[in-house]
Amino acid sequence: MEHRFKVGQTVNIVRGKNYGAPAGAYEVVRLVPLEAEEPQYQVQARQSGQQWIVREGELARA
Helix, strand or coil: CCCCCCCCCEEEECCCCCCCCCCCCEEEEEEECCCCCCCEEEEEECCCCCEEEEEHHHEEEC
8 A cells, every 4th residue: 555645745634543633734744654554644733843643544635
């Protein structure tokens, strides 16, 4: 399975575990190596700069 989103792309977190991540725009900053069943991404909040690791199914294009 390949990553659907690219580094630099703007995305929104749409569902998943409670990460404490606020709603808003995030930028994909890194593709996490494919070790899990589903691709994962490191994303950074555009406003606060906080970073999170999220699964592909928890993201949508902004």
